[in-house]
Amino acid sequence: MTPTPTGRLLAAEQGRDLVLTRTYRAPADDVWASVTESDRTARWFGPWTGEPGPGRIIQVQMAFEDEQPWMDMTIDTCDPPRLLGISAVDDSGAWRLELELIEIDGGTELRFVHHLLTEAEIAQVSHVGPGWEYYLDMLGAARLGTPPPDFADYFPGMAAYYENLSPLTQR
Numbered sequence: 001m002t003p004t005p006t007g008r009l010l011a012a013e014q015g016r017d018l019v020l021t022r023t024y025r026a027p028a029d030d031v032w033a034s035v036t037e038s039d040r041t042a043r044w045f046g047p048w049t050g051e052p053g054p055g056r057i058i059q060v061q062m063a064f065e066d067e068q069p070w071m072d073m074t075i076d077t078c079d080p081p082r083l084l085g086i087s088a089v090d091d092s093g094a095w096r097l098e099l100e101l102i103e104i105d106g107g108t109e110l111r112f113v114h115h116l117l118t119e120a121e122i123a124q125v126s127h128v129g130p131g132w133e134y135y136l137d138m139l140g141a142a143r144l145g146t147p148p149p150d151f152a153d154y155f156p157g158m159a160a161y162y163e164n165l166s167p168l169t170q171r
Helices: 028-036 119-123 123-142 157-165
Strands: 010-013 015-022 057-061 071-078 085-091 093-104 109-118
Touching: 015 123, 028 093, 028 109, 028 123, 071 093, 093 119, 109 123, 123 157
Parallel strands: none
Antiparallel strands: 010 015, 015 109, 057 071, 071 085, 085 093, 093 109
16 A cells, blocks of 8 residues: 655755655654664665765665665765755766754654755656655654565555656645
8 A cells, every 4th residue: 555645846946855754753862863873774774884974975775775785975964963964976866865853842853855956856756756755664664663664555656646746836
């Protein structure tokens, strides 16, 4: 069964921003650990190695992708436990990602942004949108200790939703 897609495609200074949010019943420090500590990222995205810090490059394994590839990612911004910006370039193109954590009423909202800067990147939203929904739901499952979701429930089932997003109607 396809989960309900949550992403929004917003006009940005350059290109479009794909924005997804999730809320956790935990303080920001704990959610921050889930998205930055290698042993915890391994549970929902993949482990990483290297020396962390702004301007540094780490190696991240995409453990839930075919062939479990490793890729270099640059830490562009790191302001614990509030903001993490990372970027990478691979065969699929450039990836500019941002995670912002906001504590609200004893919980934490995670705002995930994939900056789509070119028309080619925007055209891929029907593929990347379902992928990020899956990974964020993987994060939720890892945090709760529940079984992980099945990617087949996300793609192609969510593709039409993302194909039909219009940045002019999303504010």
